[in-house]
Amino acid sequence: MTSATTAAPAPPEPATPTNADHSRAVAESARQTRWERRSFMKELFGGRLSLGLIHPHPEQDPEEAARAAPFLERLERFVAEEVDGDAVDRDRHVPDSVLEGLARIGAFGIKIPRAYGGLGLSQLSYNRALAIVAGRCASTAAFLSAHQSIGVPTPLVLFGTDEQKRRYLPRAASGELSAFALTEAMVGSDPANMATVAEPSPDGAHFVLNGEKLWTTNGPRAQIVVVMARTPTRPGVKGSRPISAFIVEMAWEGVEVAQECRFMGLNGISNGVLRFRDVRVPRENLLWGEGKGLKLALITLNTGRLALPAFCTASARGYLRASREWSGDREQWGAPIGRHDAVAQKLGRIAAETFAMEAVVELAAAMSGQGALDIRLEAAMAKLWHSEKGWELVNEAVQIRGGRGYETADSLRERGEDPVPLERNLRDARINMIFEGTSEIMRLFMAREAVDDHLAVAGAMIDPRAPTGRRVAALVRAAAHYAIWYPGRWLGWGRWPRYGDFGSLAGHIRYADRRSRKLARAIFHAMIRFGPRLEERQAVLGRIVDIGADLFVIAASCVRAMQLLRANPSDRTPVELADGACRLARRRIDDNFRRIFRNEDRRIRQLARGVLAGRYTWLEEGTTRMAEGTGR
Ligand SMILES: Cc1cc2nc3c(=O)[nH]c(=O)nc-3n(C[C@H](O)[C@H](O)[C@H](O)COP(=O)(O)OP(=O)(O)OC[C@H]3O[C@@H](n4cnc5c(N)ncnc54)[C@H](O)[C@@H]3O)c2cc1C
Incomplete structure (x- = not known):
């Protein structure tokens, strides 16, 4: 040493x-500095x-609830019959037939206004739909969420011109997949220094886009992508190195999928590195205006942030069920394990906090549906709290199921045991604290x-x-x-x-x-x-x-x-x-x-500071470098 x-x-x-x-x-x-509506x-x-502001609990508009009901019933039936989360995880792929089926029942246009071919439903109904899908398969739900929470529909509804809406919203509603491309290799939580550029052509008719975007969810299977890129400094455009947002079609010349990425969980999502080489983007595809791209991206993320808490809540219900069933059935030391205090404490906590998760997400969605309140902080809070709580709860549920919690559903099935997918749930849950704003960044945003x-x-x-x-x-x-x-x-x-x-x-x-x-x-x-x-x-x-x-x-x-x-x-x-x-x-x-x-x-x-200065490197001796081959 x-x-x-x-x-x-x-x-x-x-x-x-x-x-x-x-x-x-x-x-x-x-930053969105204005608070035009009250915020709890x-x-x-x-x-x-x-x-x-929140009591009595805001109720869903009955007319909208009545319109949502048949859609949600169809979705529930479809998901029960067609979506197999274990198969998606194993094959690392959501079949086209599933995405097409979801598109047929309108699941890609839940919040898109009816005038543009969508269902025109509320955030509450959207959350419920996502929860139905996420309860079965988080990867499949991610397709819907990346498309509607952050993909083309949200910024387009918020900031698109009538012409842009007419051109793209019906396509998005019909199931043409969309994506949101902000992150780059050197630019994660801090997009200020992004390298992707969009230079206006000499005649000003289009922009020439060059750069690479990392980890774009839906990207490899998408048709349309919102891309954030740096545009030149100009008089009248805010910022010294302005960032602008564009709608880019994946079929255009110069757009390519450079890599399909693989992760610890969410095995079935489509996610990749998108490369743009001299892509000619018509000026009409500029969203909101030059220099407004980062604000657009942040508002899009703020607006779309309630979907992820809805996912987490749907998953938590599954953890509760799995924990209850096993705690009651499994006997050790002469009693069902749920009667031993150490397990009982976990079980009670899972129940209470699943209820709290549902309460927060239902309330925040109902508040957003009313339109009278600004819910950006509630949405950020829910993103932070639900992703962290979801992770803690899945960990507890795995512990309650002991070795079976760690075993894959396929392996359990092979032995004729109940194929409870907690192992997959745990892998799928980890990313929630990272994407759409890490927990650390959510805390800074709220602070x-x-x-x-x-x-x-x-x-x-x-x-x-x-x-x-x-x-x-x-x-x-x-x-x-x-x-x-x-x-x-x-x-x-x-x-x-x-x-x-x-x-x-x-x-x-x-x-x-x-x-x-x-x-x-x-x-x-x-x-x-x-x-x-x-x-x-x-x-x-x-x-x-x-x-x-x-x-x-x-x-x-x-x-x-x-x-x-x-x-x-x-x-x-x-x-x-x-x-x-x-x-x-x-x-x-x-x-x-x-x-x-x-x-x-x-x-x-x-x-x-000492760690960064290398004071304690002796403690690492005997470990193998994990980044073999990266030259570090
Ligand atoms: C599966 C997956 C899907 C994704 N989908 C998309 C997508 O569709 N579109 C897209 O644009 N991006 C996407 N991302 C990117 C994702 O949003 C980023 O991973 C996330 O924003 C964090 O960026 P980073 O990974 O570069 O981490 P970094 O920003 O490098 O952060 C590393 C760590 O440092 C912390 N940190 C950073 N800055 C601070 C600070 N100022 N104070 C305190 N702590 C800090 C972070 O919280 C984190 O813990 C996806 C990523 C994954 C893995």
Whole structure:
């Protein structure tokens, strides 16, 4: 073993300021800064539990529900008869016949307006449709989601011209597959420095597209793709290196699939590297306008983000079923394993958190259907919470099934055992924390919005680069603002008998009311304590965001339980599940509050710097390099 003292001492500083500043500036310029509608989560971060925005639970428009019902029934029948998740996983392919069948019943145009050949259904119905498919086969569901949540339909409906909509939406609705191409080899979470370029032709009639996009889901089997590319700096176009979005047809000359990628899970998806060589893209295919491509991409992702939580929830229901059946049937040490406390704790938790997942996703989709609220934070929260919770729950379910949890469905089937696909579910679930915005980026996105109101009031005050005059003016403004704001985050009645209409769940809502004010105060304290360096305290920000997410989980679980109780007063099971979900969330919230400022972050960060500096490489001795052949 090499002595630790031989290691290089000085840890390097992270990314150069110029790169980081550029990335931040580009991300800021592409941020949706306007809040034209109220946002439950935004108000929560500001210390207000605006329960009136979500309670009573918004109901689905009955006319739309009636239109959705026959479609969902057909879809359910089709999926039960035609979609075999194990076969897709084994063959690494979703058969054309499945995609064609889904197209015939309208599953590729669920949210596309009827005027353009789609079904014109709501986010709620879309989520339900995706859940039906995802419950059977996550890869097949990914085709529908990549096409409709982020592929051509969403940006086209939001930003397309009438002519673009007329040209492409009917094609998309009829099942021509579409995809979304943002990521590149050097550009993942930080698209500011993308290399794909689109140069206008001398006559301005078209753009010449060159570059390569990595991991485009649906890409290899798609007909139409939204591609983000850098366009030249021009007067009147925002940004020093503007990014624009284009609709590109895969059949055009110069477009090729350079590689089909393979992954740990989602074996049946079609995903690849798309290469563009001197592709002539007509100017009419520019979406929204030059320089607006990154904003378009981020708004598309924000809008499409509820689909993934719907997937996770559908999968969690499957984990619950598999866990319940096995926990009851399997006897060890003289009792069903579900009666042993260690397994019972897992089982109860899976039930409670599956209920919470369903509550959040149903509520967020219903809120989006109403159109009166801005749900971008709820969607981001659901993406973050559901993907992480889904991963934890599948892990628990695998543990409950012991060796059979680790065994493939085919292998179980061969022995005549129930082919429960938890092994595949676990592999399929891992990606959810990575694509459509990693968990880390989701936390940063939400944290940015959580501190936004404070930055608006006091940003200049804590900005060391601001001139003295501006800082003094900001100080005066902030003093006046916080003289009223801060005491307001202490006052308020979050105790008995408030929220009595929630019955036995009222205590949880009262807790959320009190903790939302505490959260706002904690955000304020963090700003005062860290000033401009708060941005670098990602662990602190992460805890703040997680508290906000769990407060939403409490509110959504209680509101959903009351909705279900109203519909069927004799069934109190939703209240029992909501109570369990709230108790678990409260424990996490209290832990996070305790650790916001009293934690081991600094020490762990120092260790990480040491790791990067090579101080502990002796610990790696004897391991084989995993990146053989890459030249590293
Ligand atoms: C199966 C699959 C399907 C995909 N489908 C598509 C698609 O259809 N279209 C498309 O455009 N892309 C797609 N992607 C790309 C996907 O969205 C990216 O993988 C994701 O955005 C992360 O980028 P990256 O992998 O380059 O990771 P990086 O951005 O390199 O990040 C690596 C790690 O660092 C963390 N990190 C990065 N920046 C920060 C920061 N500032 N602060 C804290 N942590 C940070 C990340 O969270 C992550 O944990 C797909 C990827 C996969 C694997």
